[in-house]
Amino acid sequence: MVNSTTKIHIIGGGNLGVSLALGLSKFSSDSQITVTRRNIQQIQYLEKLNICVSSDNTFEIGQADIILLTVKPYQVDTVLNEILPHISHKILVSAVTGLSVDALEKKTNHAHSIVRIMPSIAAQFGESATCISFSEGSHDAGKKVSELFDLLGTALVIEEKLMDAATIMASCGTAYALRYIRAAMQAGIEIGFDSQTALAIASQTVKGAARMTLDEKIHPEQLIDRVTTPKGCTIVGLNEMEHQGFSSSLIKGIKTSFDKIKEI
Ligand SMILES: NC(=O)c1ccc[n+]([C@@H]2O[C@H](COP(=O)([O-])OP(=O)(O)OC[C@H]3O[C@@H](n4cnc5c(N)ncnc54)[C@H](OP(=O)(O)O)[C@@H]3O)[C@@H](O)[C@H]2O)c1
The missing domain is CATH 3.40.50.720 (NAD(P)-binding Rossmann-like Domain)
Structure with a gap:
């Protein structure tokens, strides 16, 4: 200790x-x-x-x-x-x-x-x-x-050779996660909530999702399966996000940050 x-x-x-x-x-x-x-x-x-x-x-x-x-x-x-x-x-x-x-x-x-x-x-x-x-x-x-x-x-x-990658994932990652919360909040306002309520729901929902992956230590997609109903509203939203490049833009953003850190 x-x-x-x-x-x-x-x-x-x-x-x-x-x-x-x-x-x-x-x-x-x-x-x-x-x-x-x-x-x-x-x-x-x-x-x-x-x-x-x-x-x-x-x-x-x-x-x-x-x-x-x-x-x-x-x-x-x-x-x-x-x-x-x-x-x-x-x-x-x-x-x-x-x-x-x-x-x-x-x-x-x-x-x-x-x-x-x-x-x-x-x-x-x-x-x-x-x-x-x-x-x-x-x-x-x-x-x-x-x-x-x-x-x-x-x-x-x-291993120290992973420190740049750790900087991107753990330090810059805070900003990426916050940007997700901001986007979810903006969407929440569009579908009816005031900004404070939308922020509270978006933030707690991210905290809850993170808590599940941390506690259960399973692949996120297995948890997503528990939330998606066949022909339901979750899967159509998720698929539309992927059609618009959600995962791809995140991965590209993280790799762009990683390329940049090597120049600094
Ligand atoms: N921010 C993050 O999330 C984060 C995460 C991981 C790692 N880091 C790393 O941590 C370091 C600091 O980042 P930061 O974002 O906290 O920067 P920051 O907000 O600019 O803080 C740096 C501080 O150092 C002080 N300082 C400058 N020269 C000094 C001196 N000669 N003696 C004592 N203090 C001095 C500055 O205050 P004065 O001008 O008043 O002296 C300033 O408050 C960077 O190397 C960054 O890469 C940051």
Whole structure:
């Protein structure tokens, strides 16, 4: 289990950093969390939740058990130059897209345990599908980080060569799923609901479908069979969606994102 007094230092209090801080404060309540960014006004509200906020990346960093990097790729070197003189033998966890374990090990002179993660902002609600990679030498650190991210949803250790694919599926995937909800909501308005009711029904329906695939671990089509009546209204709608390229457009979109990530 994760140590009851794990001190977690999150550098980069933006969309992801704040989501992780909020998730950790809720689901790993014994963790002590510090979040840093240069302009702290926007995250000062976190202090009300007992999350420490600072514009100084080195603030009490020597006492941190885990340091989480949630800055943009081009901000990494600046942050490392600041913090490296103040830390030794830490668990350094990076959510930075495209930054490999090997590259971060080199940038940190092999002096820390490096763990690469790909979470989503749903970590805030304990629903991130976090993918994790680490080298053999960081096995204990990887296990600890895995346990931590299990509290924020699911944590899956994957081969690092799949990290770009994980970024598309688990991180960008949040946006694709939200776009489905938006479309269903718009259709719901067209067939009679006000927008809030349509959003509530569309969101809960997606949650219910996801819950079934997660709990039953069976192919979605087997569950679809339970919803479709021969000659019924579900199958005609589904088939029309496929005629219009529903599955095909999703697959093409995901592959387009995957092609793009390789250029970044
Ligand atoms: N958003 C996601 O869903 C998601 C999911 C998985 C992975 N990621 C990855 O996570 C990283 C962050 O993404 P994001 O969407 O959270 O970006 P973001 O919202 O722009 O957050 C980055 C944060 O870093 C802070 N920052 C910049 N320079 C800094 C410095 N020198 N010291 C401390 N903080 C600094 C920025 O605040 P200031 O300008 O105030 O310093 C900003 O709040 C990226 O590498 C991204 O690829 C994101």
